[in-house]
Amino acid sequence: MNSNRPGVLILSHCGFSFLEDLKEELHRRQLRCFVLSSLPLPEHVPSRLEQIQTWTDRLYTTDSHQLRLEDVQNALQTLRKSGEQVTCCISVWEGYRHLMAAANASLGTYDIDAGQALALRNKLNVRNRLAEAGLSQANAHALTAPVLELLKAQDQRYFIKPIHGIASYAAFPMREDTTWNALEALRLASAEDTVYASAFNDGLAFMAENYIPGHEFSFETLLVDGQVHVVAIHEKYEVTETAETVLEDSCTTPPVSLDQAQIVAGLHWLENVLGCMELKWGCYHVEARFTGEHWDLIEINPRVGGSLISHSVEAVTLGHSMLSLWLDLLLASQDDAQPRKELVQRLAQYGWRADGTSAQSVATFFRVYFAKPGTLSSVTLNELPLAPVVKHILLKAGDVIPAHAREVFLGQLLWTFERASQASELKHLASISATALDIRYQAQSH
Structure with a gap:
């Protein structure tokens, strides 16, 4: 039996994307919580969905690792038929930003439109549009094998990134030894990356832009x-x-x-x-x-x-x-x-x-810890002179980290202090935080 309380539809990618944080925010506002998730990775099925089911008011999942517009439309229709009132839709997964925008348009909630959301994700067009308007000093070129050779022959620094990218996946400064074959290998690897593949708009296409220093x-x-x-x-x-x-x-x-x-x-x-x-x-x-x-x-x-x-x-x-x-x-x-x-x-x-x-009046400092390929044997937080106020340890003993061209988050810690003492605190924190987590890996057996 549903109550008359309105709710919010959250679009989740593979069962994650800040779901617990969003749930807390909705509970605080006494709003109902509806989740539409794409299929989690095999290692999280069925445990992750069972976990979400315990606290969500309604959970819908698809049989694909990637949500489509019709999935969102179906979920909204099903919610309406069940007598639920959906106020708005939210998603922190960038690959679903246009779906969120489309849902909000159908709900009468102000947002960017789906076309704008997709346009912002095309980094090549954004860069050149800003350059034309005099708001960027860098120009971008879609990369092909000949264009890469042409740019490498110039006496300028360039930065390579996917035209449709996510996080810092396959984004790096161009070097003399950057080859088209290496980019092709990254493109092929990206297609195998179930979690991120959907964010690349049908496979990785690369661009190069003038390197921005500073x-x-x-x-x-x-x-x-x-x-x-x-x-x-x-x-x-x-x-x-x-x-x-x-x-x-x-x-x-x-x-x-x-x-x-x-x-x-x-x-x-x-x-x-x-x-x-x-x-x-x-x-x-x-x-x-x-x-x-x-x-x-x-x-x-x-x-x-x-x-x-x-x-x-x-x-x-x-x-x-x-x-x-x-x-x-x-x-x-x-x-x-x-x-x-x-x-x-x-x-x-x-x-x-x-x-x-x-x-x-408050300043913050946070550090992110990345995992190396291998099998974790332990992750512990060391005793510190200034304790972090937020602690997220995301991996545990026994977790296996594959070799990917993207970062694998292991944990993150955040400290707060008075803004007035920021300069001295930063030096201290940069130093103690570097070794705040004791991360150990299993020895490789040969």
């Missing part, structure tokens, strides 16, 4: 009726570029290497970028680099940032995670203007202002 940052952004609200600015404190990917090891907010004028320039540039892409609604994790002279785009993700970005936002806003704020925006995006007004007032209170200042 420190990397991300703007955690909410757009309400064309108004830009930046809730946090994260600086990627340590980044490792490997042969096949870029690993973001640690992040901090507020940014430490920018002065007020550079933040003002960044906020102004961001508004122009979002305006150029004709975006008016939604939640965005916009990654950018500051070269020392100008701001330039890495990518626009139409969703919350991954890893501990949402938790970091919760710490600096004293209780409002990015996920929570995105839900608030969706729930306020019906035709009643009052909830939107209230949300805008709240965002103005703890977000960044046009003059490059914010009222935030």
Whole structure:
């Protein structure tokens, strides 16, 4: 028997995608929780679905590892027939962002449209559109074997990435020894990667763009009726570029290497970028680099940032995670203007202002730990002088890590401290966090 309480439809990829976090947010708001998930990987069947079934109000699954538009339409129809009231749809899996947008359009909830969601995922078109508008100094080229040879012959640095990518999968600086065969091998491997394959739009196609130097940052952004609200600015404190990917090891907010004028320039540039892409609604994790002279785009993700970005936002806003704020925006995006007004007032209170200042008194630092190929024998958190406030250990003894061209998250830890002491705390935390997790692997038997 369903109650008259409205609910939210969550689109889950293979049984995951921040499901537990979203469930908590819905429970807090006394909303019903509906989940539509694509089929989990064989190692998670049936256990993961049984787990979700225990706390969801309604669970629908498909027999494919990838959700399609008709799956979403069928779920919405079934919910309606069952007398359920669906307020909005949310998904943190980027490959489903256009499906979420289509669902919200049919529910009468303001969001970007499905076409915009798909357009944002085409990194080649986004880059060249911004370059034409004078908002990016980099140009992008679709890669073929001859184009690769042509670019390698030039005296310039380039960065290679999938045209439709996800996370930092197969994204790396072009080198003299980068060959078309190596790219082909990555393309073939990607087709075998069940979890990520769907995000590549029918197989990996590569592009090369001018390399953008400088420190990397991300703007955690909410757009309400064309108004830009930046809730946090994260600086990627340590980044490792490997042969096949870029690993973001640690992040901090507020940014430490920018002065007020550079933040003002960044906020102004961001508004122009979002305006150029004709975006008016939604939640965005916009990654950018500051070269020392100008701001330039890495990518626009139409969703919350991954890893501990949402938790970091919760710490600096004293209780409002990015996920929570995105839900608030969706729930306020019906035709009643009052909830939107209230949300805008709240965002103005703890977000960044046009003059490059914010009222935030808390700073955060978080580190992500990546697994190496092999079999884990143990993962333990060491005793530390300053304990982390968020601890996620994602793998356990006995887990086998395959060799992939993408990062495999092992765990993540987040610390908070007074913003006033950020400079000294960072040095200390960067050092102690590097060995905070004791990670051991089983010896290889030959």
